[in-house]
Each structure stands twice: as C-alpha cells, then as structure tokens.
Amino acid sequence: xxxxxxxxxxxxxxxxxxxxxxxxxxxxxxxxxxxxxxxxxxxxxxxxxxxxxxxxxxxxxxxxxxxxxxxxxxxxxxxxxxxxxxxxxxxxxxxxxxxxxxxxxxxxxxxxxxxxxxxxxxxxxxxxxxxxxxxxxxxxxxxxxxxxxxxxxxxxxxxxxxxxxxxxxxxxxxxxxxxxxxxxxxxxxxxxxxxxxxxxxxxxxxxxxxxxxxxxxxxxxxxxxxxxxxxxxxxxxxxxxxxxxxxxxxxxxxxxxxxxxxxxxxxxxxxxxxxxxxxxxxxxxxxxxxxxxxxxxxxxxxxxxxxxxxxxxxxxxxxxxxxxxxxxxxxxxxxxxxxxxxxxxxxxxxxxxxxxxxxxxxxxxxxxxxxxxxxxxxxxxxxxxxxxxxxxxxxxxxxxxxxxxxxxxxxxxxxxxxxxxxxxxxxxxxxxxxxxxxxxxxxxxxxxxxxxxxxxxxxxxxxxxxxxxxxxxxxxxxxxxxxxxxxxxxxxxxxxxxxxxxxx
Numbered sequence: 091x092x093x094x095x096x097x098x099x100x101x102x103x104x105x106x107x108x109x110x111x112x113x114x115x116x117x118x119x120x121x122x123x124x125x126x127x128x129x130x131x132x133x134x135x136x137x138x139x140x141x142x143x144x145x146x147x148x149x150x151x152x153x154x155x156x157x158x159x160x161x162x163x164x165x166x167x168x169x170x171x172x173x174x175x176x177x178x179x180x181x182x183x184x185x186x187x188x189x190x191x192x193x194x195x196x197x198x199x200x201x202x203x204x205x206x207x208x209x210x211x212x213x214x215x216x217x218x219x220x221x222x223x224x225x226x227x228x229x230x231x232x233x234x235x236x237x238x239x240x241x242x243x244x245x246x247x248x249x250x251x252x253x254x255x256x257x258x259x260x261x262x263x264x265x266x267x268x269x270x271x272x273x274x275x276x277x278x279x280x281x282x283x284x285x286x287x288x289x290x291x292x293x294x295x296x297x298x299x300x301x302x303x304x305x306x307x308x309x310x311x312x313x314x315x316x317x318x319x320x321x322x323x324x325x326x327x328x329x330x331x332x333x334x335x336x337x338x339x340x341x342x343x344x345x346x347x348x349x350x351x352x353x354x355x356x357x358x359x360x361x362x363x364x365x366x367x368x369x370x371x372x373x374x375x376x377x378x379x380x381x382x383x384x385x386x387x388x389x390x391x392x393x394x395x396x397x398x399x400x401x402x403x404x405x406x407x408x409x410x411x412x413x414x415x416x417x418x419x420x421x422x423x424x425x426x427x428x429x430x431x432x433x434x435x436x437x438x439x440x441x442x443x444x445x446x447x448x449x450x451x452x453x454x455x456x457x458x459x460x461x462x463x464x465x466x467x468x469x470x471x472x473x474x475x476x477x478x479x480x481x482x483x484x485x486x487x488x489x490x491x492x493x494x495x496x497x498x499x500x501x502x503x504x505x506x507x508x509x510x511x512x513x514x515x516x517x518x519x520x521x522x523x524x525x526x527x528x529x530x531x532x533x534x535x536x537x538x539x540x541x542x543x544x545x546x547x548x549x550x551x552x553x554x555x556x557x558x559x560x561x562x563x564x565x566x567x568x569x570x571x572x573x574x575x576x577x578x579x580x581x582x583x584x585x586x587x588x589x590x591x592x593x594x
Contacts, residue, residue, distance in 0.1 A: 262464030300331030320582030
C-alpha cells in the first residue's frame with residue numbers, strides 16, 4: 091500500500107512513465123518478480139473515492155498555504171476530476187491506488203502534477219484514506235443496528251403477552267414472553283450500537299500531515315485538511331498518526347461482537363424453527379434441491395457463519411499488529427481491506443436477521459403449550475411459598491420433590507395436588523396450611539406466572555411496556571447521533587466541493 095517515501099520534497103520532475111516506471115518508483119524499483127506481490131492496486135478500489143477526496147483536500151490546503159501555485163492547484167484538481175470520471179479501472183499500473191492516481195495526474199498535466207504530493211507521504215495518505223472509508227462502513231453498520239432494534243421493538247410490542255418457554259442449558263427453565271425475549275436482543279444490539287459509535291469517534295481523526303512519520307518542514311495546516319474531510323480533529327503526534335491501526339482492531343472487534351450477538355439470535359431461531367414454534371417467512375428460508383418438503387433456515391445459518399469470519403478478522407488484525415515496531419511497516423498494507431469486507435458482511439447479516447424477526451410467524455398456541463413443559467413454573471411455586479414465610483431452600487426442596495411427579499399434561503389443579511403431597515412429605519403438613527389452593531393454582535399457570543414477574547426488566551406485560559418505552563427512547567437517541575454524524579460528513583463534503591470549485 092505504501093512505503094517510507096518522505097513526500098516532503100516538491101516532486102515536480104519527470105513524466106509518470108518516461109522511464110518505464112511510475113510517479114514514485116521510476117525504473118530502479120519498477121521491475122522484477124516481486125512487483126505484483128507488492129501491489130495492492132486491485133484491492134485499493136475500496137479506497138479509490140477516499141483517496142480522491144484526500145488528494146483534493148490536500149491540494150486545496152497547499153494552495154491556501156501558498157505552498158503550491160493556485161493555477162497548478164487548479165490543474166491538479168481538474169485532472170483529479172478526470173481520474174474520477176474514468177474510474178479505478180482506468181488507472182495506470184502501480185503499487186497502489188495512491189501512486190496510480192498521482193501517475194495519472196502527471197500523465198494528464200505533466201511534471202506539475204507531482205506537486206500534489208508535496209508535504210505528505212503515502213504513509214499519512216493511506217492512513218487517512220482508511221479512516222475516511224471505514225467511518226462510512228461503521229455508520230452503515232450503526233444504521234443497520236438501529237433499524238434492527240426498531241424491528242425487534244415492533245415485534246416485541248406485538249407479542250408482549252405471548253407466553254413462550256424460556257431455557258437455560260437448552261432445558262425448559264421458566265416461562266417468559268416473546269416480547270421479553272426479543273427485548274433481550276434489543277438490549278444487546280443497543281450496546282453494539284454504542285460500541286460502533288464509540289469506534290467511529292476514534293476512527294474519525296485525521297492523520298494527514300504526519301508525512302512519513304516525522305512531520306514536514308512545509309507550513310501545512312493539518313486542522314484545515316481535517317475540516318475539509320469531515321474529521322473531528324487530528325491524530326496529533328506524527329509518528330502515531332501513520333503508525334496507528336488500533337482503530338482497525340477496535341472496529342473489527344466491535345463488528346465481531348455485533349456478529350456474535352446476531353449469531354446467538356440466529357441459533358435461537360433455528361432451534362425454535364426445529365421445535366415448530368416459529369416459522370420463518372419464505373424470503374428468509376430456502377428449500378432442498380432434492381427434498382421438496384424442506385424449509386431450511388439458511389439465512390440464519392449464514393448469519394452464524396458471518397460471526398466466525400468476523401471473529402477471525404478481529405483476531406487476525408490484532409495478530410498482525412502485535413509485533414510491529416514504530417513507525418510504518420509494509421505489513422500494514424494487509425491490515426484493512428478485509429475489515430472493509432467484514433463490515434459489509436456484518437451489516438448485511440444485521441439486515442437479514444432483522445428481516446427474519448420482523449416477518450416471522452410465532453405460533454402462539456404452540457408456544458403456550460410449550461411454556462409449561464418440564465414443570466417450568468416450579469420456580470414460581472417456590473417463590474410463592476417463600477413469600478408466605480417458608481425458607482426458600484425448604485420451598486425449593488418441596489418443589490424439587492414434586493417435579494418428578496408433575497407431568498407436562500397436568501392442569502393447575504392436578505399439579506397443585508402433587509405439590510401438596512410433596513409438602514406433606516417434607517413438612518409433615520399440607521401446603522394449604524400456609525398458602526391458598528387458588529394461589530398455588532394461579533402460579534402453576536404459565537401466563538399467570540409470567541404476570542407475577544413484574545420486577546424492573548421482567549417479563550410481566552407491565553414491565554415489558556416500560557422496557558419498550560426505554561428501548562424506543564434509546565433508538566431515537568442513537569438515530570439522532572447517526573444523523574448528526576452523517577450530516578457533519580455531508581456538510582464537509584459540500585464545503586470541500588465548494589473549495590475545489592473555487593480553485594479549478
């Protein structure tokens with residue numbers, strides 16, 4: 091991607107291909123079998139637009155500072171317009187997109203095109219381009235999580251009273267509701283959103299002006315280029331500016347964490363589909379090439395797979411960075427392209443998971459029937475006994491003894507009688523000496539058991555209503571934060587375009 095060229099001299103001599111080389115390498119380093127290995131030009135298509143923006147901001151600043159003549163700056167900016175219109179595929183050969191664009195500019199206007207590289211290195215240039223591109227990817231991921239949370243809240247609101255089985259260790263544990271279950275994932279996605287926004291804020295700092303790593307003798311205005319590119323400020327230390335890729339590791343980790351959230355959701359929905367309590371819309375399923383009766387949750391299986399890729403990318407990024415000395419090393423050329431790919435994959439997986447939840451058909455009758463399986467209302471009975479003066483461990487012993495006798499098909503009255511038999515064995519007296527039969531039968535009903543769990547954040551409809559309101563407020567706040575950042579970037583892009591127009 092780059093080398094250690096200082097870029098602080100006024101590079102104005104020589105046409106791009108006059109000696110069979112490029113704007114940077116000339117003939118000495120332009121041949122040999124390693125050229126293709128060194129080149130990142132194909133992969134750099136991902137930062138083609140970013141590089142053009144960085145070039146424009148840098149040239150505008152050079153003109154404003156009197157480092158490059160206004161007329162030359164105008165020629166360079168016009169040539170960059172031509173390069174953009176021609177597209178990445180029309181670039182001349184080069185080690186990277188930065189060199190290829192500079193060569194293309196020189197090819198168009200002659201040696202003065204080399205003045206665009208005055209007072210910078212490809213080291214600070216590429217670091218800026220990566221941040222410029224990555225911040226957009228992070229905001230796209232934020233947008234996807236916000237939209238997913240909206241879908242989850244809508245579905246949770248629709249199913250705030252839909253009773254379903256809750257599991258621990260994949261065993262029936264306690265009844266809950268579909269609304270409460272979905273809000274558990276909304277809460278996780280809210281934290282994922284926070285992590286992505288935090289990562290964005292650290293990504294959105296400009297390294298431009300750091301040059302190779304030791305700054306430049308030219309009177310550059312680093313804050314001005316940061317402003318023109320929509321960055322919130324600069325990475326001030328010039329060595330840190332070109333060396334730092336911790337923002338890549340942080341972004342990859344935030345994306346991997348989001349992907350892990352989605353993977354858990356995908357696994358749940360796959361299991362629920364297997365149990366027959368949920369049916370995915372056809373748009374989020376597929377069939378077998380040979381077994382026509384099959385309806386497979388393929389999109390969710392791929393969502394699980396994306397998590398593995400994202401975790402691998404986060405690990406790979408950290409592994410690449412862990413042994414690098416300051417300042418720039420060519421290893422860094424391999425640090426970012428796959429992070430862009432993972433950002434796209436995770437964003438798409440987020441959109442797919444949200445769509446699957448929004449369009450799923452929850453079988454309320456099947457869920458209600460399954461909600462009490464495995465004596466999952468046992469904890470409710472133990473809580474009732476403890477609330478009426480029995481030590482919880484004694485209550486636990488009674489209900490545990492009854493659990494071997496209570497069958498899934500038992501109605502509340504039958505189950506209450508079996509709990510009473512267990513109480514007589516443990517206490518030597520009837521359970522109904524301490525609590526009424528009606529109360530016991532009430533908590534043995536899954537819906538009533540859920541309704542009793544009205545602590546803050548619990549599954550009772552009243553508690554879920556509070557969670558829905560809080561989640562909606564959080565979504566609105568994060569949506570506003572997203573809009574604010576995007577508006578800031580759009581305003582900077584407009585300002586840069588206006589400045590370019592005044593120089594062309």
